[in-house]
Amino acid sequence: MKLQTVIQTLNRTAPPQYACAWDKQIGLQIGDKNAEIKKVLVTLDITSAVIERAVKQKADLIVAHHALFFRPLENINLRQPLGQNIAKLIKNDIAVFVAHTNLDAAPDGVNWTLARQCGLEPEKCEVLEPTYREQFYKYVVFVPTEAVEAVHEAIAAAGGGHIGRYSDCTFRLAGTGTFRPLAGANPYTGKQGKLTKTEEIRIETIIAEEKIGALLNAVKAKHPYEEIAYDLYPLKNRGQAYGIGLLGRPEKNSKYARYKKIAVCSGSGGSLVQKACEKGAELLITGEAGYHDQLLAAELGLELKICGHRETEEIVVPVLRKKLKMECPKLTIL
Ligand SMILES: [Zn+2]
Incomplete structure (x- = not known):
């Protein structure tokens, strides 16, 4: 399968236009769109251990949530971990594709998956910070x-x-x-x-x-x-909004059923404390929040449940694997 075709599938799963305006490092970071892809490794982060696994298992493509390089590169220094990682990927013909905040916002993306785990129905939730409206x-x-x-x-x-x-x-x-x-x-x-x-x-x-x-x-x-x-x-019909953070009423049988309204935000959601509170959330479940955001939540009487950046995001990896397997049955997904 051509990399271009795999990218089209990934872009349907996490449309690039759903990404936050500041999030420029999405899409293909390393690779040739005409390359032939047989094996894809799906991961949250691209660490040296992940690259080692990709090399050993002969993957042609790594699909990650967090970018390999987030800031524009000034150099590729082979004495530093990032430079070594980039060199190893290129030497082994391994392409890199990133779906970051576009995957956070997408249906069945990170926030939707987290919402489901917390007893919310994402289709019925309000988006706290819309990044795109159809x-x-x-x-x-x-x-x-x-x-x-x-x-x-x-x-x-x-x-x-x-x-x-x-x-x-x-x-x-x-x-x-x-x-x-x-x-x-x-x-x-x-x-x-x-x-x-x-x-x-x-x-x-x-x-x-x-x-x-x-x-x-x-x-x-x-x-x-x-x-x-x-x-x-x-048309003036209001399309569905997609974005960061979801707010809704937990299902009766969920462990958060005692709350009338809860908000979830995968990764770091400290910046949503104020908004979640204004929208009536009693609890915000997120990966991480800074000291001052925690202070603000306490002042506002918003309960914060901090579950870890990785813990609130890695849940999307199996979902993404399953989706790729279904849409591209010819590929081996690791
Ligand atoms: Zn993250």
Whole structure:
């Protein structure tokens, strides 16, 4: 499998646009997009021990949550651990891909996994610090009757018509399309210079902004007309928010059931103390919080449960492994 294809899968799992604005070190940190990938090692951190394991087990790609290098590199000093790690990865043809705050925010990402473990239903939670909100468009296309099913399939495969737990949501309306092919046109039906009337179906559906390009290409491949008549309208429908920290009511059988509202934030969530409290949380579960954030929580009467940076994040590794295995069955996942 080409690295490029693995990256597309990873970007669907943790869309890069969900990352915090300051988080620039995501995506491919080392590697060639055309390289052939057979074995992938999924990890939280890229330590020398992890690289050693990747070399021994002949992995071609390491997928990590924390970046190998977070600040721009000024040099690659082979006398220092980071330089040695980079050199070893390159010498052994091991690519490095990072999904950091985009994985924190993604569905089934770090915060969603932590929320589930704490008895919250992430789909019903409020996001404490949104990093991305889905923007929707209405897509309308006019299709000759005989091509409706093919165009519908193209729309659905490109992610059009997805509403909550439903796919293939469209509306069809029959009517008469008119057009006059001009000089140089090569019409599917009708003659040059003649007004043509033809039975068409208006298909309308909803599409998320980031999928519009894929949708237009998919429809173009299946629609028989030389010129496709379509419209895109921006919508005011509020899309789902994704981001850092989740707030909700714990399920009745969870160990936090005695709280009305709790907040969770994987990794370091000290900066969310104020917000969690304002939104009515009685407890904030997070990986780490600084001294002053802990003081603030005490002042505000917000209970803090600090579980460790690694402990609140490594829970995503098996989830990510499972997802990769499912989406790329040809790969060996370590
Ligand atoms: Zn972290």
